[in-house]
Amino acid sequence: MSLWRRFYYEETAVGVVEIILILVVLISLVVIFKKQLTSIVNNIFKKITTESNKI
Template structure:
């Protein structure tokens, strides 16, 4: 098999496709977290504040 045959067989392999999909999903999720960091932080802080205040009243 020549050089072209190796390239064609490499392009036809599907082994690495799952890994690439997982990496792309992680990149999208991390990007969303970075974009909405301020909103997520305020949401978590308000939820934890409500939990703390309601647990103190018990």
């Protein structure tokens, strides 16, 4: 039973490391493409505003 507990905790630690690495990659992508993302979001909000004014 001790072997299974150690295996479980080792796997949990690996999962945490993977999640942290994924978050680091996502944050890096957002920082790299910040200008493009802000322009896309601004265009979407402008379109929503103009379309809602037509109603």
